[in-house]
Every structure is written in C-alpha cells, then in structure tokens.
Amino acid sequence: MGTSWQADHVVPHKHGGPATVENCLPVCQRCNRLRWSFSPEVLRLIMRLGIFARMEIRRNSPLGEQLLKGIVAKFRDNKKRRSGE
Secondary structure (H helix, E strand, C coil): CCCCEEEEECCCHHHCCCCCHHHEEEEEHHHHHHHCCCCHHHHHHHHHHHHHHHHHHHCCCHHHHHHHHHHHHHHHHHHHHHHCC
16 A cells, blocks of 8 residues: 655644745655644644553553444444445
8 A cells, every 4th residue: 555645734824834844744645634734732632642542442441441432433434424325
C-alpha cells in the first residue's frame, strides 16, 4: 500500500496559521485527514486521551471495556455507512 504525503499546517489557517514553509510538516494523507483542523493544543489533548484510553483497555478496566465496545461499534457503523448498507 503506497503512502501519499501531504504538507500539513502546524497551526491551521482556520486558527490563524500562516501559509509558510515554517508552518508546514510532511504528513501521510491518512493522518492528515484524521487531524482535520484541530489546533496543536487540541490535538495534544486528543493524543493524551488516546494514550489514556489504550492503558485502560489494556488493563481491562470497566472504563476500558466501555471504550473498546464504543470503538468497535463506531468502526462497524462507519463501515456500514461507507458500504451503503
């Protein structure tokens, strides 16, 4: 599977980021689409929440079980939506 690289704005235009080389980093297309136009601060929070969620899932805590069920359901719904079911 090939990777298509894109230029991602560190601070999105939506949040006042300039269209300069200094405000851009290479990113794979898939990650760029997941990032949307979150500010760096919000993206850091999302990453921290993801790390916390992963730890809870690995511990098999009640919260981890709920998170895992929610993630599985979300992926299932996305797959159905994309396939037109």
